[in-house]
Amino acid sequence: MSNTKVLPLVEPDSDAVAPCCPPLTERPFTADEAETAARMFKALGDPVRLRLFSAVASHEGGEACVCDISDVGVSQPTVSHHLKKLKEAGLLTSERRGTWVYYRVEPSVLAAMGKLLTIAPAAA
Amino acid sequence: MSNTKVLPLVEPDSDAVAPCCPPLTERPFTADEAETAARMFKALGDPVRLRLFSAVASHEGGEACVCDISDVGVSQPTVSHHLKKLKEAGLLTSERRGTWVYYRVEPSVLAAMGKLLTIAPAAA
Protein backbone atom coordinates (compact mmCIF):
# COMPACT_ATOMS: atom_id res chain seq x y z
CA MET A 1 0.00 0.00 0.00
CA SER A 2 1.18 3.45 -0.73
CA ASN A 3 0.27 5.37 2.39
CA THR A 4 -0.21 3.37 5.49
CA LYS A 5 -1.58 5.58 8.25
CA VAL A 6 -2.73 8.83 6.79
CA LEU A 7 -6.28 8.60 8.02
CA PRO A 8 -6.19 5.71 10.45
CA LEU A 9 -9.59 6.64 11.74
CA VAL A 10 -11.47 5.11 8.85
CA GLU A 11 -11.59 1.66 7.36
CA PRO A 12 -8.39 -0.35 7.32
CA ASP A 13 -8.41 -0.43 3.52
CA SER A 14 -8.35 3.32 3.36
CA ASP A 15 -7.22 3.19 -0.24
CA ALA A 16 -10.62 1.98 -1.30
CA VAL A 17 -12.53 4.88 0.13
CA ALA A 18 -11.50 7.27 -2.64
CA PRO A 19 -13.21 6.12 -5.81
CA CYS A 20 -12.93 9.68 -7.03
CA CYS A 21 -9.50 11.06 -7.55
CA PRO A 22 -5.88 10.91 -6.50
CA PRO A 23 -4.42 13.49 -4.15
CA LEU A 24 -4.47 16.96 -5.66
CA THR A 25 -0.73 17.02 -5.48
CA GLU A 26 -0.07 13.78 -7.26
CA ARG A 27 -0.74 14.84 -10.84
CA PRO A 28 -2.90 17.34 -12.69
CA PHE A 29 -6.55 16.47 -12.48
CA THR A 30 -8.36 15.49 -15.62
CA ALA A 31 -11.52 17.36 -16.55
CA ASP A 32 -13.66 14.50 -15.29
CA GLU A 33 -11.86 14.16 -11.99
CA ALA A 34 -12.09 17.89 -11.46
CA GLU A 35 -15.78 17.83 -12.21
CA THR A 36 -16.41 15.09 -9.69
CA ALA A 37 -14.25 16.51 -6.94
CA ALA A 38 -15.46 20.06 -7.45
CA ARG A 39 -19.00 18.89 -6.86
CA MET A 40 -18.06 17.75 -3.38
CA PHE A 41 -16.07 20.84 -2.51
CA LYS A 42 -18.79 23.08 -3.83
CA ALA A 43 -21.27 21.37 -1.54
CA LEU A 44 -19.18 22.47 1.43
CA GLY A 45 -18.51 25.88 -0.08
CA ASP A 46 -21.48 27.51 1.59
CA PRO A 47 -21.43 28.64 5.21
CA VAL A 48 -24.93 27.41 5.95
CA ARG A 49 -24.26 24.00 4.44
CA LEU A 50 -21.01 23.77 6.31
CA ARG A 51 -22.76 24.48 9.58
CA LEU A 52 -25.48 21.96 8.83
CA PHE A 53 -22.95 19.36 7.83
CA SER A 54 -20.84 20.00 10.88
CA ALA A 55 -23.91 19.84 13.07
CA VAL A 56 -24.84 16.44 11.69
CA ALA A 57 -21.28 15.15 11.73
CA SER A 58 -20.68 16.17 15.30
CA HIS A 59 -24.04 15.03 16.58
CA GLU A 60 -24.30 12.03 18.79
CA GLY A 61 -24.18 8.87 16.74
CA GLY A 62 -23.25 10.77 13.61
CA GLU A 63 -26.86 11.48 12.86
CA ALA A 64 -29.34 14.21 13.65
CA CYS A 65 -32.91 15.04 12.85
CA VAL A 66 -33.61 18.27 11.04
CA CYS A 67 -35.21 19.79 14.09
CA ASP A 68 -31.93 19.45 15.97
CA ILE A 69 -29.82 21.35 13.49
CA SER A 70 -32.12 23.85 11.81
CA ASP A 71 -30.98 26.73 13.97
CA VAL A 72 -28.52 28.26 11.54
CA GLY A 73 -30.14 31.59 10.88
CA VAL A 74 -32.10 30.82 7.75
CA SER A 75 -35.68 29.80 7.14
CA GLN A 76 -36.75 26.20 7.33
CA PRO A 77 -37.23 25.77 3.56
CA THR A 78 -33.71 27.01 3.07
CA VAL A 79 -32.41 24.45 5.53
CA SER A 80 -34.24 21.76 3.65
CA HIS A 81 -32.83 23.05 0.40
CA HIS A 82 -29.27 22.89 1.67
CA LEU A 83 -29.70 19.45 3.16
CA LYS A 84 -30.90 18.31 -0.23
CA LYS A 85 -27.81 19.73 -1.84
CA LEU A 86 -25.60 17.94 0.63
CA LYS A 87 -27.47 14.74 -0.06
CA GLU A 88 -27.11 15.15 -3.80
CA ALA A 89 -23.39 15.67 -3.33
CA GLY A 90 -23.23 12.33 -1.55
CA LEU A 91 -22.13 13.85 1.74
CA LEU A 92 -25.28 13.02 3.67
CA THR A 93 -27.95 10.37 3.65
CA SER A 94 -31.43 10.77 5.01
CA GLU A 95 -33.93 8.43 6.52
CA ARG A 96 -37.42 9.06 7.78
CA ARG A 97 -38.17 7.53 11.17
CA GLY A 98 -41.70 8.26 12.18
CA THR A 99 -42.29 11.95 12.43
CA TRP A 100 -38.70 13.02 11.99
CA VAL A 101 -36.15 12.78 9.23
CA TYR A 102 -32.63 11.89 10.26
CA TYR A 103 -29.53 12.85 8.37
CA ARG A 104 -26.18 11.15 8.75
CA VAL A 105 -22.78 11.68 7.24
CA GLU A 106 -21.23 9.47 4.61
CA PRO A 107 -17.86 8.84 6.23
CA SER A 108 -16.24 7.39 3.15
CA VAL A 109 -16.78 10.59 1.22
CA LEU A 110 -15.31 12.62 4.03
CA ALA A 111 -12.27 10.39 3.97
CA ALA A 112 -12.00 10.64 0.22
CA MET A 113 -11.96 14.41 0.39
CA GLY A 114 -9.39 14.29 3.14
CA LYS A 115 -7.14 12.15 1.02
CA LEU A 116 -7.55 14.53 -1.86
CA LEU A 117 -6.02 17.27 0.24
CA THR A 118 -3.19 15.08 1.38
CA ILE A 119 0.29 16.33 0.65
CA ALA A 120 1.64 13.88 -1.88
CA PRO A 121 3.19 10.99 0.04
CA ALA A 122 5.90 10.72 -2.58
CA ALA A 123 8.64 9.72 -0.18
CA ALA A 124 6.61 7.20 1.81
CA MET B 1 -2.60 17.71 22.63
CA SER B 2 -5.77 16.40 21.24
CA ASN B 3 -4.77 14.68 18.01
CA THR B 4 -1.21 13.63 17.63
CA LYS B 5 -0.60 12.10 14.23
CA VAL B 6 -3.53 12.70 11.98
CA LEU B 7 -1.67 14.23 9.06
CA PRO B 8 1.96 13.37 9.73
CA LEU B 9 2.93 14.55 6.26
CA VAL B 10 3.13 18.21 7.23
CA GLU B 11 4.93 20.13 9.91
CA PRO B 12 5.58 18.37 13.19
CA ASP B 13 3.42 20.88 15.02
CA SER B 14 0.49 20.00 12.85
CA ASP B 15 -1.87 21.60 15.33
CA ALA B 16 -0.60 25.02 14.40
CA VAL B 17 -1.42 24.74 10.73
CA ALA B 18 -5.15 25.09 11.29
CA PRO B 19 -5.80 28.60 12.51
CA CYS B 20 -9.27 28.23 11.09
CA CYS B 21 -11.50 25.64 12.61
CA PRO B 22 -11.66 22.31 14.39
CA PRO B 23 -12.54 19.14 12.51
CA LEU B 24 -16.02 19.25 11.07
CA THR B 25 -16.94 16.31 13.22
CA GLU B 26 -15.78 17.72 16.53
CA ARG B 27 -18.59 20.15 17.23
CA PRO B 28 -21.04 22.28 15.26
CA PHE B 29 -19.31 25.12 13.46
CA THR B 30 -20.02 28.64 14.52
CA ALA B 31 -21.15 31.12 11.91
CA ASP B 32 -17.68 32.66 11.75
CA GLU B 33 -15.90 29.36 11.43
CA ALA B 34 -18.27 28.29 8.72
CA GLU B 35 -17.72 31.53 6.87
CA THR B 36 -13.98 31.11 6.94
CA ALA B 37 -13.91 27.46 6.03
CA ALA B 38 -16.54 27.81 3.33
CA ARG B 39 -14.40 30.38 1.58
CA MET B 40 -11.66 27.80 1.16
CA PHE B 41 -13.96 25.02 0.04
CA LYS B 42 -15.71 27.32 -2.36
CA ALA B 43 -12.38 28.17 -3.96
CA LEU B 44 -11.94 24.51 -4.81
CA GLY B 45 -15.57 24.10 -5.76
CA ASP B 46 -15.01 24.88 -9.41
CA PRO B 47 -13.67 22.32 -11.87
CA VAL B 48 -11.40 24.78 -13.63
CA ARG B 49 -9.93 26.05 -10.38
CA LEU B 50 -9.46 22.52 -9.16
CA ARG B 51 -7.54 21.63 -12.30
CA LEU B 52 -5.41 24.73 -12.03
CA PHE B 53 -4.71 24.10 -8.39
CA SER B 54 -3.90 20.47 -9.00
CA ALA B 55 -1.64 21.44 -11.87
CA VAL B 56 0.31 23.83 -9.68
CA ALA B 57 0.38 21.48 -6.71
CA SER B 58 1.62 18.56 -8.73
CA HIS B 59 4.12 20.54 -10.74
CA GLU B 60 7.78 20.11 -10.14
CA GLY B 61 8.89 22.09 -7.13
CA GLY B 62 5.31 22.85 -6.15
CA GLU B 63 5.24 25.83 -8.46
CA ALA B 64 4.33 26.51 -12.06
CA CYS B 65 4.15 29.46 -14.38
CA VAL B 66 0.80 30.31 -15.88
CA CYS B 67 1.92 29.25 -19.32
CA ASP B 68 2.48 25.71 -18.04
CA ILE B 69 -1.00 25.21 -16.64
CA SER B 70 -3.30 27.37 -18.76
CA ASP B 71 -4.43 24.47 -20.91
CA VAL B 72 -7.69 23.77 -19.14
CA GLY B 73 -10.17 24.60 -21.87
CA VAL B 74 -10.99 28.18 -21.03
CA SER B 75 -9.63 31.47 -22.29
CA GLN B 76 -6.51 32.92 -20.82
CA PRO B 77 -8.28 35.79 -19.02
CA THR B 78 -10.50 33.22 -17.37
CA VAL B 79 -7.46 31.30 -16.21
CA SER B 80 -6.09 34.49 -14.74
CA HIS B 81 -9.40 35.16 -13.06
CA HIS B 82 -9.47 31.75 -11.40
CA LEU B 83 -5.88 31.98 -10.29
CA LYS B 84 -6.74 35.26 -8.66
CA LYS B 85 -9.61 33.63 -6.82
CA LEU B 86 -7.35 30.88 -5.57
CA LYS B 87 -4.89 33.49 -4.43
CA GLU B 88 -7.57 35.46 -2.63
CA ALA B 89 -8.64 32.27 -0.88
CA GLY B 90 -5.09 31.85 0.39
CA LEU B 91 -4.50 28.63 -1.50
CA LEU B 92 -1.90 29.98 -3.88
CA THR B 93 0.76 32.65 -3.91
CA SER B 94 2.19 34.29 -6.99
CA GLU B 95 5.51 35.80 -7.85
CA ARG B 96 6.73 37.44 -11.02
CA ARG B 97 10.14 36.26 -12.20
CA GLY B 98 11.19 38.05 -15.33
CA THR B 99 8.77 37.39 -18.11
CA TRP B 100 6.70 34.81 -16.33
CA VAL B 101 4.50 34.68 -13.25
CA TYR B 102 4.87 31.66 -11.02
CA TYR B 103 2.19 30.28 -8.73
CA ARG B 104 2.84 27.98 -5.83
CA VAL B 105 0.64 26.25 -3.30
CA GLU B 106 0.26 27.24 0.32
CA PRO B 107 0.81 23.88 1.99
CA SER B 108 -0.39 24.94 5.42
CA VAL B 109 -3.82 25.77 4.07
CA LEU B 110 -4.03 22.43 2.34
CA ALA B 111 -3.18 20.75 5.61
CA ALA B 112 -5.73 22.81 7.48
CA MET B 113 -8.46 21.75 5.11
CA GLY B 114 -7.36 18.15 5.40
CA LYS B 115 -7.65 18.32 9.15
CA LEU B 116 -11.09 19.82 8.83
CA LEU B 117 -12.23 16.71 7.05
CA THR B 118 -10.72 14.41 9.61
CA ILE B 119 -13.02 11.97 11.31
CA ALA B 120 -13.23 13.12 14.89
CA PRO B 121 -10.41 11.45 16.83
CA ALA B 122 -12.66 11.10 19.82
CA ALA B 123 -11.19 7.85 21.03
CA ALA B 124 -7.54 8.77 20.55
Added chain:
DNA sequence: CGCCTGGTTCGACATGTGTCAACATAGATG
Protein backbone atom coordinates in the same frame (compact mmCIF):
# COMPACT_ATOMS: atom_id res chain seq x y z
C1' DC C 1 12.38 53.43 -28.88
C1' DG C 2 9.06 50.12 -31.02
C1' DC C 3 7.39 45.78 -30.84
C1' DC C 4 6.34 41.17 -29.35
C1' DT C 5 4.97 37.86 -25.82
C1' DG C 6 3.08 36.71 -21.24
C1' DG C 7 -0.43 38.09 -17.97
C1' DT C 8 -3.88 40.93 -15.80
C1' DT C 9 -7.87 44.04 -15.67
C1' DC C 10 -12.35 45.76 -17.54
C1' DG C 11 -17.01 45.60 -19.20
C1' DA C 12 -20.67 42.90 -20.52
C1' DC C 13 -23.47 39.02 -20.52
C1' DA C 14 -25.72 34.50 -19.39
C1' DT C 15 -26.24 31.34 -15.96
C1' DG C 16 -26.17 29.60 -11.31
C1' DT C 17 -27.29 30.08 -6.43
C1' DG C 18 -29.20 31.41 -1.89
C1' DT C 19 -33.20 33.00 0.04
C1' DC C 20 -37.96 33.41 1.27
C1' DA C 21 -43.16 32.97 1.42
C1' DA C 22 -46.68 29.99 0.11
C1' DC C 23 -48.18 25.61 -0.69
C1' DA C 24 -47.91 20.48 -0.45
C1' DT C 25 -46.94 16.07 1.86
C1' DA C 26 -46.11 12.44 5.65
C1' DG C 27 -47.07 10.61 10.17
C1' DA C 28 -48.98 10.98 14.64
C1' DT C 29 -52.88 11.66 17.42
C1' DG C 30 -57.27 12.48 18.90
Added chain:
DNA sequence: CATCTATGTTGACACATGTCGAACCAGGCG
Protein backbone atom coordinates in the same frame (compact mmCIF):
# COMPACT_ATOMS: atom_id res chain seq x y z
C1' DC D 1 -61.56 11.54 9.51
C1' DA D 2 -59.77 16.14 11.31
C1' DT D 3 -55.97 18.23 12.57
C1' DC D 4 -51.51 19.32 14.13
C1' DT D 5 -46.43 19.08 13.64
C1' DA D 6 -42.30 18.14 10.98
C1' DT D 7 -40.27 18.40 6.26
C1' DG D 8 -40.08 18.90 1.53
C1' DT D 9 -41.35 21.34 -2.94
C1' DT D 10 -42.47 25.38 -5.93
C1' DG D 11 -42.06 29.91 -7.79
C1' DA D 12 -40.02 34.19 -7.68
C1' DC D 13 -36.33 37.26 -7.12
C1' DA D 14 -31.89 39.42 -6.02
C1' DC D 15 -27.29 38.60 -6.24
C1' DA D 16 -23.00 36.12 -7.17
C1' DT D 17 -20.23 33.79 -10.55
C1' DG D 18 -18.06 31.92 -14.84
C1' DT D 19 -17.00 33.26 -19.25
C1' DC D 20 -15.35 35.91 -23.07
C1' DG D 21 -13.26 39.75 -26.06
C1' DA D 22 -10.93 43.97 -25.86
C1' DA D 23 -8.01 46.89 -23.78
C1' DC D 24 -4.17 47.38 -20.83
C1' DC D 25 0.49 46.67 -18.09
C1' DA D 26 5.37 44.42 -17.67
C1' DG D 27 9.63 42.68 -19.38
C1' DG D 28 12.71 41.26 -22.92
C1' DC D 29 14.78 42.25 -27.37
C1' DG D 30 15.76 44.18 -31.85
